[in-house]
Every structure is written in C-alpha cells, then in structure tokens.
Amino acid sequence: xxxxxxxxxxxxxxxxxxxxxxxxxxxxxxxxxxxxxxxxxxxxxxxxxxxxxxxxxxxxxxxxxxxxxxxxxxxxxxxxxxxxxxxxxxxxxxxxxxxxxxxxxxxxxxxxxxxxxxxxxxxxxxxxxxxxxxxxxxxxxxxxxxxxxxxxxxxxxxxxxxxxxxxxxxxxxxxxxxxxxxxxxxxxxxxxxxxxxxxxxxxxxxxxxxxxxxxxxxxxxxxxxxxxxxxxxxxxxxxxxxxxxxxxxxxxxxxxxxxxxxxxxxxxxxxxxxxxxxxxxxxxxxxxxxxxxxxxxxxxxxxxxxxxxxxxxxxxxxxxxxxxxxxxxxxxxxxxxxxxxxxxxxxxxxxxxxxxxxxxxxxxxxxxxxxxxxxxxxxxxxxxxxxxxxxxxxxxxxxxxxxxxxxxxxxxxxxxxxxxxxxxxxxxxxxxxxxxxxxxxxxxxxxxxxxxxxxxxxxxxxxxxxxxxxxxxxxxxxxxxxxxxxxxxx
Amino acid sequence: xxxxxxxxxxxxxxxxxxxxxxxxxxxxxxxxxxxxxxxxxxxxxxxxxxxxxxxxxxxxxxxxxxxxxxxxxxxxxxxxxxxxxxxxxxxxxxxxxxxxxxxxxxxxxxxxxxxxxxxxxxxxxxxxxxxxxxxxxxxxxxxxxxxxxxxxxxxxxxxxxxxxxxxxxxxxxxxxxxxxxxxxxxxxxxxxxxxxxxxxxxxxxxxxxxxxxxxxxxxxxxxxxxxxxxxxxxxxxxxxx
Numbered sequence: 001x002x003x004x005x006x007x008x009x010x011x012x013x014x015x016x017x018x019x020x021x022x023x024x025x026x027x028x029x030x031x032x033x034x035x036x037x038x039x040x041x042x043x044x045x046x047x048x049x050x051x052x053x054x055x056x057x058x059x060x061x062x063x064x065x066x067x068x069x070x071x072x073x074x075x076x077x078x079x080x081x082x083x084x085x086x087x088x089x090x091x092x093x094x095x096x097x098x099x100x101x102x103x104x105x106x107x108x109x110x111x112x113x114x115x116x117x118x119x120x121x122x123x124x125x126x127x128x129x130x131x132x133x134x135x136x137x138x139x140x141x142x143x144x145x146x147x148x149x150x151x152x153x154x155x156x157x158x159x160x161x162x163x164x165x166x167x168x169x170x171x172x173x174x175x176x177x178x179x180x181x182x183x184x185x186x187x188x189x190x191x192x193x194x195x196x197x198x199x200x201x202x203x204x205x206x207x208x209x210x211x212x213x214x215x216x217x218x219x220x221x222x223x224x225x226x227x228x229x230x231x232x233x234x235x236x237x238x239x240x241x242x243x244x245x246x247x248x249x250x251x252x253x254x255x256x257x258x259x260x261x262x263x264x265x266x267x268x269x270x271x272x273x274x275x276x277x278x279x280x281x282x283x284x285x286x287x288x289x290x291x292x293x294x295x296x297x298x299x300x301x302x303x304x305x306x307x308x309x310x311x312x313x314x315x316x317x318x319x320x321x322x323x324x325x326x327x328x329x330x331x332x333x334x335x336x337x338x339x340x341x342x343x344x345x346x347x348x349x350x351x352x353x354x355x356x357x358x359x360x361x362x363x364x365x366x367x368x369x370x371x372x373x374x375x376x377x378x379x380x381x382x383x384x385x386x387x388x389x390x391x392x393x394x395x396x397x398x399x400x401x402x403x404x405x406x407x408x409x410x411x412x413x414x415x416x417x418x419x420x421x422x423x424x425x426x427x428x429x430x431x432x433x434x435x436x437x438x439x440x441x442x443x444x445x446x447x448x449x450x451x452x453x454x455x456x457x458x459x460x461x462x463x464x465x466x467x468x469x470x471x472x473x474x475x476x477x478x479x480x481x482x483x484x485x486x487x488x489x490x
Numbered sequence: 491x492x493x494x495x496x497x498x499x500x501x502x503x504x505x506x507x508x509x510x511x512x513x514x515x516x517x518x519x520x521x522x523x524x525x526x527x528x529x530x531x532x533x534x535x536x537x538x539x540x541x542x543x544x545x546x547x548x549x550x551x552x553x554x555x556x557x558x559x560x561x562x563x564x565x566x567x568x569x570x571x572x573x574x575x576x577x578x579x580x581x582x583x584x585x586x587x588x589x590x591x592x593x594x595x596x597x598x599x600x601x602x603x604x605x606x607x608x609x610x611x612x613x614x615x616x617x618x619x620x621x622x623x624x625x626x627x628x629x630x631x632x633x634x635x636x637x638x639x640x641x642x643x644x645x646x647x648x649x650x651x652x653x654x655x656x657x658x659x660x661x662x663x664x665x666x667x668x669x670x671x672x673x674x675x676x677x678x679x680x681x682x683x684x685x686x687x688x689x690x691x692x693x694x695x696x697x698x699x700x701x702x703x704x705x706x707x708x709x710x711x712x713x714x715x716x717x718x719x720x721x722x723x724x725x726x727x728x729x730x731x
Contacts, residue, residue, distance in 0.1 A: 041679035387666025390633035410542030426543040470678030471709030481508040
C-alpha cells in the first residue's frame with residue numbers, strides 16, 4: 001500500500017490548536033456546552049450513529065456480564081478493594097514506589113499538570129530524543145501532553161487506532177474509551193485518503209492495515225514511548241496495561257525510554273486483585289470477557305534480559321485528585337477504573353455526544369470529577385445537565401454513586417456561590433408553595449391564562465417558551481384534586 | 491387489615507392530572523381502606539433540592555414532615571416524589587434536628603404500585619382495559635426505589651390488557667424536573683428517543699407510575715402528532731368496574 005510518509009506527520013502544533021480549547025477553556029464552558037448540545041441534539045444522524053454503536057455494546061456486555069457467577073457480588077468486592085486502596089493511598093503508593101524503584105524505575109510525583117508536563121519534557125530533552133510514540137493515555141490528555149510535546153518540536157504519534165484517527169482529525173477523543181466512536185467507516189476512509197493518500201475502502205480490516213503500516217515505521221523510529229496505566233500494583237510494584245491492539249506493548253518495549261503516566265488513584269493493593277479487575281474492566285468497558293492484551297510492567301530492562309526500555313519513568317499525577325479525596329461525600333469517585341460504562345448508558349451522553357462536554361473525561365463520571373479537578377463554578381453546568389436518571393449509578397462496576405454526586409455538586413456550587421436569579425426564584429417558589437390559598441387561587445386563574453396561551457405558544461414571547469419550543473404544555477384542570485377532595489369532605 | 495392511607499398528591503397531579511388522584515381514591519376505597527389527605531400540602535420540595543438550593547427545599551419539605559408526622563401510611567402516585575420523600579429527605583435533613591422525622595416518614599411512605607403489591611398484597615383490582623399498552627419505567631421509581639415488577643404484575647391482571655414492552659422502557663424520558671427547562675434541547679431529544687421506541691410497539695397507550703414523566707412524554711407525543719396517549723397506572727386500574 002502506497003503511503004507517502006511526509007503526509008503522515010501531524011504538523012507541529014496542529015493538535016495544539018484544538019487542544020488549547022481544553023488547556024485554556026473558552027471563557028464560558030457552560031455557554032459552549034449549551035451551544036454544542038443544541039447543535040448535536042438536532043443532528044439526527046449523529047444520534048442514530050451513537051445509538052446503534054452502543055446497541056452492539058449493550059448486547060456484548062450483557063452476554064459477558066452473565067459469565068460472572070454473581071455480577072452484583074463482583075461489583076461489591078471491587079468497590080471494597082478500591083475503597084481500601086483509595087482510603088490508604090499513602091501506604092499503597094509508597095509501597096508501589098519502593099517496589100518499582102528497586103528495579104531501577106524512576107517515580108516522579110506530580111502535583112499539577114504543569115509539573116507532570118515539565119518532567120516528561122525534561123526527560124525527553126535530556127535524552128536528546130525527538131520522536132515519540134504514544135499508546136492511549138487519558139491522563140496524558142488530561143495534562144494536554146501532546147500540545148506540550150509538539151510545542152517543543154517533538155514528533156508525536158498516537159498508536160491506538162482510535163487515538164490515531166482523532167489525532168489526524170486534530171480533535172480531542174470523543175469518548176475516553178472509544179475515542180473515534182463518532183465516526184463511520186466511510187469518514188475514516190475519507191480521512192485516511194486525505195491525510196495519507198490511501199485508496200477508499202469500507203473494510204475495517206483494510207483501514208486497520210493502513211494504520212498498522214504507518215505505525216510499524218513509527219515504533220521502530222521512536223526514541224520514547226509514552227503510555228498510561230490501567231492499574232498500579234502496590235504489592236509487586238508493577239503497572240498493568242490493558243489494550244486490544246498490541247500497540248501499547250510495542251510502544252513501551254521498542255523505544256529506549258518508556259514514560260508511563262497515571263493518576264494516583266489507579267493503585268490496587270495486590271496482584272490478585274487483577275483477577276477481578278481485569279475481567280471487570282473488559283466486561284463493563286467493552287463487553288469483552290478479557291481485553292486482548294494485558295501487560296504487566298515492573299521496570300526497565302533488567303540485567304540478563306534481552307528486551308525492554310533502558311529507562312522507565314512512572315509519573316504519578318495528583319492534579320486535583322487529593323482535593324476529591326478530602327471530600328468525604330464524594331471520594332468514592334476516585335474508585336473509577338475509567339471503563340466508560342457510565343457514558344455508554346447515559347441518555348445525555350447519547351444525545352449530546354462526547355465533544356460537547358469539553359472535558360477530558362466525558363459523561364457522568366466527567367461531570368462529577370471535573371469540577372473537583374478543575375474549578376466548581378466553571379464546570380458546575382455539567383452536573384446540572386443531567387436528568388438524574390441514575391443509569392450511571394446502576395451500571396458502575398465499582399458502585400460509584402454518580403447520580404447522587406451530581407446532586408451534591410449542584411448543592412456545593414449553590415452554597416459556594418449562588419446564582420442570585422436562581423436563588424430568588426427558588427426562594428419565591430418555596431414561599432409560594434407554602435401559601436396553600438395563594439396556590440389554589442393561582443390554579444383557579446391558570447385555565448383562564450391558558451385560554452390565551454395559543455396566541456404566543458412556542459414563540460419567544462411565550463413565558464413557557466423553554467417548554468413549548470419542543471413540546472406541548474399540559475392544561476390545568478378546572479377541578480383540581482384539592483377541589484375534588486374539598487367536595488368529597490363536605 | 492384496614493389501613494388508614496394518607497394520600498400525597500404532587501403538584502402536577504393536583505393541577506394537571508387530578509384524575510390520577512381520583513382513581514387512587516376509588517381503588518383504595520374499593521379495597522376497603524380509609525383515606526386521608528392534607529390539602530395544605532402542595533409540593534415535596536424537589537425543584538429547589540435538585541437545583542442545589544437545599545435551604546429553600548427544606549422550607550417546603552419541613553411542612554411535609556409536619557403534616558405527615560402522624561400519618562400511618564403515605565402513598566404517592568409518583569416514583570419521583572416518592573423518591574424525594576423516601577430517599578432524598580434523608581439527605582436533605584441529614585445532620586439537622588428533623589433527621590429522625592425524615593427517616594420515619596421515609597419508612598412509612600410508598601409509591602402507589604409498590605404499596606398495592608408489597609404492602610397490601612394486591613395484584614388484581616378487577617380492572618378491565620381491552621387495549622394493548624406499553625410501559626414506561628420512571629427513573630426514580632425504578633432506580634431509587636427499585637420498582638419494576640410491581641406495576642407489571644398489576645397490569646398483567648387487567649382483563650383484556652396486553653402489555654407490549656418497548657426497547658427503551660427503562661431509558662430516561664428526559665423530563666428531569668428543572669433539567670427540562672434548563673436544557674430543553676437535550677430533554678426533548680431524550681423524549682423523542684422514548685416516543686420513537688413507544689411507537690414501535692404499535693400500541694395506543696403509554697402507561698407509567700409517574701405522572702411527571704408522562705407530562706413530558708405526552709408533550710412530545712402531541713408535538714410530534716403521534717396520536718398516542720399517556721395514562722397513569724392508577725387510571726388504567728380504575729377502568730372497567
């Protein structure tokens with residue numbers, strides 16, 4: 001297959017343009033959310049595409065979930081293991097550091113995303129390296145690593161197929177597990193044709209082969225491999241990486257330097273915990289019994305070993321996680337294993353799509369943790385953008401009470417800095433509802449007012465416009481239940 | 491055993507769907523229970539609670555605690571308001587002087603179908619409704635209160651009724667209280683997913699145990715001119731006798 005190599009390279013800084021949106025969020029992320037939500041919900045093709053993609057996931061997941069002897073008990077066990085780990089991060093992270101350092105790994109503790117970026121850039125500069133191959137890391141997205149690396153003039157290639165596709169499109173991942181799920185095969189084919197000069201094809205195998213050819217060159221040429229990590233095992237000092245394409249193994253074992261970046265909450269106490277968490281992550285995340293490749297990495301190449309990187313760095317990132325840890329109500333949100341199941345069942349996500357969130361972590365978990373990781377007032381709108389249906393809480397394999405956390409965020413945001421118009425509206429509402437006579441009088445007058453409603457209905461002048469723009473409003477009955485009861489009592 | 495049942499009639503049932511309340515009255519009387527209602531109560535306080543303004547919510551909710559303090563059993567024809575009283579009052583009044591009252595109220599409060607089936611042990615009211623219907627699970631009833639089989643058991647004993655489940659029965663309809671006004675485009679899109687799934691069952695009626703969902707679903711159905719009608723479970727059980 002003819003691929004013009006010069007066309008493969010992502011022009012330096014091009015990813016940064018979009019990524020900057022995330023690094024320096026637009027003045028009003030909430031206005032952007034409303035705007036994008038309006039646009040996406042009107043896009044019926046997008047809605048159908050996501051519904052049908054997730055339809056397949058539901059079937060696969062239900063099948064694999066039924067292979068667990070007792071899914072409910074597995075969830076409970078997983079929640080307890082994570083609770084123990086998150087509750088004793090000080091102990092388990094030190095144990096992890098001691099064990100993995102003993103084999104020559106350098107562990108760096110990054111309090112902020114800047115510290116993490118600076119350290120990673122420093123390692124690459126010190127090595128005189130230039131070409132970087134990355135396997136999928138959402139923590140990398142969180143710290144806007146690609147933009148920082150490209151700014152330094154490094155050549156960065158994403159090796160995960162979905163990530164590679166969104167990198168070529170110069171956009172952020174759509175979903176933190178399925179980065180390119182918003183694209184049809186035809187769109188991916190067009191993208192490859194445009195960026196790589198390849199022939200159009202509708203075959204997933206051929207599309208994969210195109211990316212594979214590009215990747216093989218990148219693996220061999222890369223000086224540095226950067227990965228995330230799904231779990232850090234304290235007991236043995238290892239990181240566990242889960243993937244379906246084999247790209248992470250190549251990314252971390254061929255280059256001379258491997259840098260892994262993970263959030264501090266990824267630690268598990270024991271190796272045996274993986275016996276539960278690996279199948280659970282695969283099942284909840286992708287409807288698989290087990291992910292295609294599961295790799296444990298315990299350090300750089302050891303004396304006598306024939307392969308592996310010469311240097312191995314693990315960056316442990318805080319970046320707001322300890323703020324969440326300090327919140328006794330919501331610290332269980334740190335139990336998240338980033339399976340993405342809450343996105344897949346979320347009716348909001350399914351209708352607005354991943355990009356609308358404007359965050360690294362989309363969907364319910366993103367709406368819960370983003371205000372903690374970043375700032376409450378700027379990101380509180382995400383917690384309001386939920387019908388509180390609870391599908392997320394119901395599906396979460398580690399039993400994070402996501403729906404209730406959204407409510408708590410709303411309360412905390414209002415306590416911290418009330419929106420005065422809302423506060424007064426709610427004060428007025430509470431006052432009105434506590435005046436039964438006035439309430440009854442208002443209901444008596446309502447049918448009269450509603451008789452004139454058709455004059456303005458659905459137009460901007462309509463006081464009920466937010467409702468009537470898309471739906472009909474019900475009629476207040478002439479005899480309310482209170483009227484009925486009063487008659488009955490006579 | 492004859493029970494004294496206090497009805498809690500949510501604001502939207504009182505104003506838009508009083509027939510739901512009347513149906514409950516008729517059904518419980520048929521079963522031989524005595525009824526009570528507190529006309530001074532209007533709202534459970536959920537809108538300010540969901541908006542994050544818990545102080546304002548408590549101002550309304552505390553009246554509910556006061557009025558229902560001596561009630562034997564409280565029954566609500568809405569999973570959402572039921573969840574407010576049963577689940578969320580515990581959070582709202584946590585660490586306040588009324589914490590114990592909130593817990594006590596939660597323990598004696600029941601959603602309508604849950605009360606019929608699990609408290610009274612009744613699954614057959616003797617109703618007749620010779621139509622095919624589809625069912626919508628209100629989220630709060632389903633996930634906060636765990637009510638799924640109860641309404642289906644009741645419908646299965648309605649003479650002539652055929653229940654045709656829709657694919658999206660347990661998917662949120664998009665109402666979500668204030669959410670429907672704050673994010674109308676998302677709310678309506680979710681409603682359209684629901685109505686599309688309901689239409690696929692080729693039935694004339696969408697039945698649910700939550701009138702607040704039905705208010706939204708009916709609004710979307712009417713705008714789409716689907717010709718389907720929403721009915722509360724109590725209205726269906728009130729037919730044919």
